[in-house]
Amino acid sequence: xxxxxxxxxxxxxxxxxxxxxxxxxxxxxxxxxxxxxxxxxxxxxxxxxxxxxxxxxxxxxxxxxxxxxxxxxxxxxxxxxxxxxxxxxxxxxxxxxxxxxxxxxxxxxxxxxxxxxxxxxxxxxxxxxxxxxxxxxxxxxxxxxxxxxxxxxxxxxxxxxxxxxxxxxxxxxxxxxxxxxxxxxxxxxxxxxxxxxxxxxxxxxxxxxxxxxxxxxxxxxxxxxxxxxxxxxxxxxxxxxxxxxxxxxxxxxxxxxxxxxxxxxxxxxxxxxxxxxxxxxxxxxxxxxxxxxxxxxxxxxxxxxxxxxxxxxxxxxxxxxxxxxxxxxxxxxxxxxxxxxxxxxxxxxxxxxxxxxxxxxxxxxxxxxxxxxxxxxxxxxxxxxxxxxxxxxxxxxxxxxx
Numbered sequence: 001x002x003x004x005x006x007x008x009x010x011x012x013x014x015x016x017x018x019x020x021x022x023x024x025x026x027x028x029x030x031x032x033x034x035x036x037x038x039x040x041x042x043x044x045x046x047x048x049x050x051x052x053x054x055x056x057x058x059x060x061x062x063x064x065x066x067x068x069x070x071x072x073x074x075x076x077x078x079x080x081x082x083x084x085x086x087x088x089x090x091x092x093x094x095x096x097x098x099x100x101x102x103x104x105x106x107x108x109x110x111x112x113x114x115x116x117x118x119x120x121x122x123x124x125x126x127x128x129x130x131x132x133x134x135x136x137x138x139x140x141x142x143x144x145x146x147x148x149x150x151x152x153x154x155x156x157x158x159x160x161x162x163x164x165x166x167x168x169x170x171x172x173x174x175x176x177x178x179x180x181x182x183x184x185x186x187x188x189x190x191x192x193x194x195x196x197x198x199x200x201x202x203x204x205x206x207x208x209x210x211x212x213x214x215x216x217x218x219x220x221x222x223x224x225x226x227x228x229x230x231x232x233x234x235x236x237x238x239x240x241x242x243x244x245x246x247x248x249x250x251x252x253x254x255x256x257x258x259x260x261x262x263x264x265x266x267x268x269x270x271x272x273x274x275x276x277x278x279x280x281x282x283x284x285x286x287x288x289x290x291x292x293x294x295x296x297x298x299x300x301x302x303x304x305x306x307x308x309x310x311x312x313x314x315x316x317x318x319x320x321x322x323x324x325x326x327x328x329x330x331x332x333x334x335x336x337x338x339x340x341x342x343x344x345x346x347x348x349x350x351x352x353x354x355x356x357x358x359x360x361x362x363x364x365x366x367x368x369x370x371x372x373x374x375x376x377x378x379x380x381x382x383x384x385x386x387x388x389x390x391x392x393x394x395x396x397x398x399x400x401x402x
Contacts, residue, residue, distance in 0.1 A: 007273040008043065009294030010285030015039040016297040019134070020304050020340070024333045031243040035236065035266070037137050041195060042202035042267045044141055045164075046274070049203025050210060052152040053160050059153065066153055073149050076359055081298070083355050084347050085138065088302055089113060105129050115142040122190035134305045136190045143192050144199050164204040171197025172260050179252035198263050205271040223268065224275030232269045239265065299344035299352065307336045307343075 015036040022033025055069040089112055095101035096109075108129060111120035117135035121128065148167075152160055174193035188194050209220050222228060239246075239262045249255040276282060285291070293300065310316070311332030316324050 005047075005274055006282055007276060007285040009291040009297075010287065011039065011043065011270070011273055012294035012297040013290045013292075015043075016293070016301050016304075019301065020337065021333075023134070023305055024309070024336060030241055031247075032240055034243065035240045038198050038263065038266050039270070040137070041140070041198035042205075042263075042270045044144075045199030045202030045204075046206040046267075046270050048145070048199070049148075049152065049160065049164065050206040052149060053157050053207060056153055056155070056157040056160070060157060069153050070150055073153070074145075077145055079355055079358055080352075081138070081142070084299055084302060084351055086113070087351070088306070092306070105132060108132060115139045118143075118190040118192065122184075122187040126184055126186055128186070131305045134301065137195075138302075140190075140192060140195045141199075144196055148196075161204060161207050164200040164207065167200035168197045168204065171195075171200070172256055175259060176252050176256040179255055185247075198266070201263055201267040202270055205267045206274070209271055209275060220275045223272045224277045226276070226278040226281060229269070229272045229276060229278070229281060232265055232272055235265045236262075236269060293341070296344040296348040296352075299347040300340055303343045303347070304336070304340040307339050310335055 018032040018036030018039075022031070022036070052073065055064075055073060058064045059066060059069055089109065092101060093106075093109055096103045096106050108117070108120045108125070111117055111124075112132065112135055115138070117132070117139040118137075119139075121133065121136050152163065155163060171193055174191075175188065175197075178188045178191065178194065209216060209223065239258070243262075246255070246258050249258065273281075273285065309332065311324050311329050316328065316332070320328065
């Protein structure tokens with residue numbers, strides 16, 4: 001059985017398309033990019049915390065050691081995210097060195113190499129640095145791995161749900177305190193504490209629906225219903241469309257409450273798709289083109305912001321006599337999408353996919369991977385009993401693009 005959760009690749013594709021359109025339309029369509037980022041965070045939390053919980057169970061039940069499991073987790077994460085990330089940074093640094101790229105943001109390179117882009121943007125620059133602005137979310141995920149992987153592997157698996165709940169509470173209280181102290185919006189937006197709770201919330205959902213108790217079965221049945229997914233989608237559309245308004249709420253308590261509801265809906269949506277039994281929904285999310293984009297979404301996310309905007313520049317304005325027509329903007333967006341997609345496809349086939357094969361080569365035969373006990377259903381044709389016997393994590397498809 002192919003160890004992946006049906007629908008998740010499609011959800012990744014939708015999320016990365018949201019981010020792409022946000023960047024290409026310069027925020028003219030609200031805050032769909034923010035929703036896309038938070039979907040990635042919830043997906044990562046769902047999968048990564050489930051993996052760490054399975055690894056901790058292996059320590060408790062099979063006599064595996066903490067150091068071995070931590071090394072295993074970090075090795076696999078490193079194979080997935082480091083190669084093309086550091087290749088991209090190295091290429092951009094070389095282009096700056098030889099005068100082929102603007103050196104004005106070269107001071108941020110040490111932060112990018114150390115996965116501290118969020119601190120550079122939120123606490124040093126205090127503005128979005130154009131083509132490097134999207135790296136902040138990758139830094140958030142890496143920081144989450146480094147802090148919570150050792151913590152969850154040290155603590156008993158039965159305490160993981162409580163730890164996730166504590167992270168959520170800590171994050172929301174921190175968000176409240178930041179707003180009350182009138183921190184800059186960009187500093188709050190990129191701070192680890194105002195984002196970690198989204199990953200923890202996704203992890204809570206994954207742990208709750210992976211249980212074998214009667215309550216977990218009922219929760220899976222409710223989340224997997226098509227009506228539940230529809231209502232959650234409507235709520236998210238409404239919250240996303242009104243974010244420019246509610247993000248300006250002066251009352252810190254009310255703002256935190258709305259943000260918490262937003263995050264809860266996003267995490268519930270991820271869990272709903274993981275449990276979904278609706279053939280129409282699965283058919284849409286598992287469409288070949290959508291699932292294919294989701295599979296290469298990390299590379300697409302990493303490269304798309306490096307592609308220059310083809311119509312929002314002085315050359316395009318001069319070409320069209322001052323005002324670039326709408327159709328030309330549409331063609332420019334389509335062209336930048338095609339270039340980003342081509343780069344992501346080449347990256348996947350030439351670099352990422354061959355490197356990922358090292359995961360299985362380095363895995364001992366007798367040391368069963370977490371996906372063997374935490375495998376998600378592939379299609380909506382599985383019975384409810386089969387679904388409830390499958391936990392819902394997969395390290396091979398863990399979200400790395402945020």
